[in-house]
Amino acid sequence: MFSSEQDHYSLKKMASSIGLGTKSCIKVECDEMGRMKPLLLRNKIKEAISNGQRPFFVNATSGTTVLGAFDPLPEIAQICKEFNIWFHIDAALGGCVLASSQYKHLMNGCSLADSISWNPHKAMGIPLQCSVFLVNHKTILYDYFSTKADYLFQQDKLYGEYDVGDKSLQCGRKTDAFKLWLTWKAKGTQGFEHTINKLFQNAESLRNQIKSTQNFYLVLDNPETFNVCFWYVPPQYLPMGFQAPQKVLNLSKTLENGRKVHQLTAQIKGLMQKRGNLMVAYQPLGDKPNFFKVCMNSPTATSEDIKFILQEIEQISHILLNHSSL
Amino acid sequence: MFSSEQDHYSLKKMASSIGLGTKSCIKVECDEMGRMKPLLLRNKIKEAISNGQRPFFVNATSGTTVLGAFDPLPEIAQICKEFNIWFHIDAALGGCVLASSQYKHLMNGCSLADSISWNPHKAMGIPLQCSVFLVNHKTILYDYFSTKADYLFQQDKLYGEYDVGDKSLQCGRKTDAFKLWLTWKAKGTQGFEHTINKLFQNAESLRNQIKSTQNFYLVLDNPETFNVCFWYVPPQYLPMGFQAPQKVLNLSKTLENGRKVHQLTAQIKGLMQKRGNLMVAYQPLGDKPNFFKVCMNSPTATSEDIKFILQEIEQISHILLNHSSL
Structure with a gap:
C-alpha cells in the first residue's frame, strides 16, 4: 500500500x-x-x-x-x-x-x-x-x-x-x-457553504495578520486549506541572510537558531496551557522545528478572536524570554 | 484463535x-x-x-x-x-x-x-x-x-x-x-449493585410468569444471566409426547411443528413492530427454531411492564392465528 x-x-x-x-x-x-x-x-x-x-x-x-x-x-x-x-x-x-x-x-x-x-x-x-x-x-x-x-x-x-x-x-x-x-436540515447546503467559505476567510485573515505583525512568520505562504502554520521568532533567532520584509521562513532544526525556535514554541504552548486563555497546537514537520498550527474550524470566530491569538502568543513569549535563559 | x-x-x-x-x-x-x-x-x-x-x-x-x-x-x-x-x-x-x-x-x-x-x-x-x-x-x-x-x-x-x-x-x-x-459518581458502587441485582430479579420474574402462563415455554429453565429465551407455542404446535405441566421445551426446526413455531415467531415480531407497543428480539440457535429473547437491561421495569410483554405477544398471536393460514 x-x-x-x-x-x-x-x-x-x-x-x-x-x-x-x-x-x-x-x-x-x-x-x-x-x-x-x-x-x-x-x-x-x-x-x-x-x-x-x-x-x-x-x-x-x-x-x-x-x-x-x-x-x-x-x-x-x-x-x-x-x-x-x-x-x-x-x-x-x-x-x-x-x-x-x-x-x-x-x-x-x-x-x-x-x-x-x-x-x-x-x-x-x-x-x-x-x-x-x-x-x-x-x-x-x-x-x-x-x-x-x-x-x-x-x-x-x-x-x-x-x-x-x-x-x-x-x-x-x-x-x-x-x-x-x-x-x-438546520443549516442547509448553503449553510455548510457559508461555514466553509468563512473558515477559508478566517485563515486568510490570520495569515494577513501574521504578515503585518512583528516576530511572526509563516511556514507556508498560501496553503491549500484553512490550516495556518506559523512561528514566533524573536529577532535574535532569525536565520542567517534574513531580509527584513520577508514573512515566510524556512527554518531548520539542525541549526542552532532552529533548535531554539523548536524549544521556544513548546515552552510557549506550555505556558499557554497554564494560563488557560488559548489552545493552539504545535508540531515539527520533517526538518522544520516546532511551529504553531491553527486549523480554523469555527465559522463564528471574529477578527478580534484571531487578533487575540497573536497577542496572547506574543505576551507569553515576552514573559518567557525575560524570565528564562533561552 | x-x-x-x-x-x-x-x-x-x-x-x-x-x-x-x-x-x-x-x-x-x-x-x-x-x-x-x-x-x-x-x-x-x-x-x-x-x-x-x-x-x-x-x-x-x-x-x-x-x-x-x-x-x-x-x-x-x-x-x-x-x-x-x-x-x-x-x-x-x-x-x-x-x-x-x-x-x-x-x-x-x-x-x-x-x-x-x-x-x-x-x-x-x-x-x-x-x-x-x-x-x-x-x-x-x-x-x-x-x-x-x-x-x-x-x-x-x-x-x-x-x-x-x-x-x-x-x-x-x-x-x-x-x-x-x-x-x-451519581449512583455509586451500591447503585450499580442494585441495578444488576434488579435485572436478575426481573428476569426471574419473567421466567416465573412464563411458567404460569398458557402457551408460553422456556428455552432454558435457569440461565446464568438475565437473558430470558422463550417461545409462544399454540397447542397444535406442541411436540410429540408433550406432557401437560412441562414448561421447558426442546423444539427442532427440522420438524414440521418447529418450522411452524419458527415462522410464527417472526410473524409475531413483525406485527409487534407495526403495532409499536413493544420491541422484543428473536433469533434461532443451532437446531432450535426462532424464539424470543428479552435481555433485561432496565432496573426500572416493573412487574406490570413484564406482564405486558406476555399479554402483547399473546394478543398478537391470536390476531395472527385467526387471520392467517398458518
Missing part, C-alpha cells in the same frame, strides 16, 4: 492492524506544499512490482493534517487505473470543501475513487464522532463484512431490508449519522 | 479484519447451557498444533449474546497457561456482574485473563457507546499501538505524560469513559 509521507498516522496503524506490517506501508515524498508527487508514486509502484510485491492500495490525502495539502487526485487515479489498484481518498479534513462552490475544485477527481473517508466532525460543526465512509461499489461492504449473524440480522424479519448493520465493520454504534442529517 | 460456537460474531469478523481469515477462528462446542466445553478446547488446541498451526489466542465469553452463558474461566485459564496462549475474555455483556456481590462469582477466574473487554452500555444504564478494554500487561498497548505521530503526541509538551492517545487503536474519540465515570 502507498501513501504520502505527510498522510495521517492511521495509515501506518491500519497496515499494522490488518496484518500487513508497517513496512508494507510505502511512503511517497511530497512537494513543498505537502502534496504527494505522482511521478514518485508511479516509480515506487513499479519498484515494488519488480521486487515481487503486489501493490493493491493507494491512499491520497485531501487535506493533510499539518499543512492542509490536497494530493493531485486525477493523476493518482490514472496511476491506480493503470496498475489496477484500489484508489482511496482520506478526505477526513478536506471532504468538507465539496460544500463550497468556491473551493470544491480542490477535490476534483474524487469521483474516480474506489472509496472515500470523510469526517464531518472536523470542520462542519458536528460534534465528535461523525465519520462517513463512501464506497464506489454497491455490494462490496456486504460481500466483505457480512457475517450473517442470525441472532441479529434475521433474514425473515419485517423491514430487514433497511437493516444495514451487517455491512458495517463494527457492531453497536451510536447513530452518529443523525447528527450530520440534523445539522444539514 | 479459539472461541465458543456461541460467541459474538465480532470474533469471526476480527479474524477476517486482522488478516488471519475466518478459517483461523476455530469454534469450540458448548454444553446445553451455552458454555464452552474446556475439554474440547484442549483437544482442538492439540489438534491445531499437530496440524502445524500456532495457537495464540483463546476467547472466553462471559455472558453469551443469546443464552447469557458464562464460559468456565478457571479451566480455560489453565489451558491457556499450559499452552502459553493469550487469554481474552469477552465480558461485553457479563462484566457488569462484578458490581454485584451476589453474582460476581460468575466471573471467577477473570483476574487470570490477559485482556478483558466490557461494555458498560449494555446493562448499566450508560448510553451507547461505552467500551472498556482492560489489559493485564502494563506497557503492551504502547508497545503495539504507538505510532509516535509527532504532530499529535509531542514528547516535549506540557502534561504529555497524561496523553494516552498514542496507546489507543483509534484516533479521534468521544470521551465515552466520562459517561461511565459520571454515572458511577
Whole structure:
C-alpha cells in the first residue's frame, strides 16, 4: 500500500492492524506544499512490482493534517487505473470543501475513487464522532463484512431490508449519522457553504495578520486549506541572510537558531496551557522545528478572536524570554 | 484463535479484519447451557498444533449474546497457561456482574485473563457507546499501538505524560469513559449493585410468569444471566409426547411443528413492530427454531411492564392465528 509521507498516522496503524506490517506501508515524498508527487508514486509502484510485491492500495490525502495539502487526485487515479489498484481518498479534513462552490475544485477527481473517508466532525460543526465512509461499489461492504449473524440480522424479519448493520465493520454504534442529517436540515447546503467559505476567510485573515505583525512568520505562504502554520521568532533567532520584509521562513532544526525556535514554541504552548486563555497546537514537520498550527474550524470566530491569538502568543513569549535563559 | 460456537460474531469478523481469515477462528462446542466445553478446547488446541498451526489466542465469553452463558474461566485459564496462549475474555455483556456481590462469582477466574473487554452500555444504564478494554500487561498497548505521530503526541509538551492517545487503536474519540465515570459518581458502587441485582430479579420474574402462563415455554429453565429465551407455542404446535405441566421445551426446526413455531415467531415480531407497543428480539440457535429473547437491561421495569410483554405477544398471536393460514 502507498501513501504520502505527510498522510495521517492511521495509515501506518491500519497496515499494522490488518496484518500487513508497517513496512508494507510505502511512503511517497511530497512537494513543498505537502502534496504527494505522482511521478514518485508511479516509480515506487513499479519498484515494488519488480521486487515481487503486489501493490493493491493507494491512499491520497485531501487535506493533510499539518499543512492542509490536497494530493493531485486525477493523476493518482490514472496511476491506480493503470496498475489496477484500489484508489482511496482520506478526505477526513478536506471532504468538507465539496460544500463550497468556491473551493470544491480542490477535490476534483474524487469521483474516480474506489472509496472515500470523510469526517464531518472536523470542520462542519458536528460534534465528535461523525465519520462517513463512501464506497464506489454497491455490494462490496456486504460481500466483505457480512457475517450473517442470525441472532441479529434475521433474514425473515419485517423491514430487514433497511437493516444495514451487517455491512458495517463494527457492531453497536451510536447513530452518529443523525447528527450530520440534523445539522444539514438546520443549516442547509448553503449553510455548510457559508461555514466553509468563512473558515477559508478566517485563515486568510490570520495569515494577513501574521504578515503585518512583528516576530511572526509563516511556514507556508498560501496553503491549500484553512490550516495556518506559523512561528514566533524573536529577532535574535532569525536565520542567517534574513531580509527584513520577508514573512515566510524556512527554518531548520539542525541549526542552532532552529533548535531554539523548536524549544521556544513548546515552552510557549506550555505556558499557554497554564494560563488557560488559548489552545493552539504545535508540531515539527520533517526538518522544520516546532511551529504553531491553527486549523480554523469555527465559522463564528471574529477578527478580534484571531487578533487575540497573536497577542496572547506574543505576551507569553515576552514573559518567557525575560524570565528564562533561552 | 479459539472461541465458543456461541460467541459474538465480532470474533469471526476480527479474524477476517486482522488478516488471519475466518478459517483461523476455530469454534469450540458448548454444553446445553451455552458454555464452552474446556475439554474440547484442549483437544482442538492439540489438534491445531499437530496440524502445524500456532495457537495464540483463546476467547472466553462471559455472558453469551443469546443464552447469557458464562464460559468456565478457571479451566480455560489453565489451558491457556499450559499452552502459553493469550487469554481474552469477552465480558461485553457479563462484566457488569462484578458490581454485584451476589453474582460476581460468575466471573471467577477473570483476574487470570490477559485482556478483558466490557461494555458498560449494555446493562448499566450508560448510553451507547461505552467500551472498556482492560489489559493485564502494563506497557503492551504502547508497545503495539504507538505510532509516535509527532504532530499529535509531542514528547516535549506540557502534561504529555497524561496523553494516552498514542496507546489507543483509534484516533479521534468521544470521551465515552466520562459517561461511565459520571454515572458511577451519581449512583455509586451500591447503585450499580442494585441495578444488576434488579435485572436478575426481573428476569426471574419473567421466567416465573412464563411458567404460569398458557402457551408460553422456556428455552432454558435457569440461565446464568438475565437473558430470558422463550417461545409462544399454540397447542397444535406442541411436540410429540408433550406432557401437560412441562414448561421447558426442546423444539427442532427440522420438524414440521418447529418450522411452524419458527415462522410464527417472526410473524409475531413483525406485527409487534407495526403495532409499536413493544420491541422484543428473536433469533434461532443451532437446531432450535426462532424464539424470543428479552435481555433485561432496565432496573426500572416493573412487574406490570413484564406482564405486558406476555399479554402483547399473546394478543398478537391470536390476531395472527385467526387471520392467517398458518
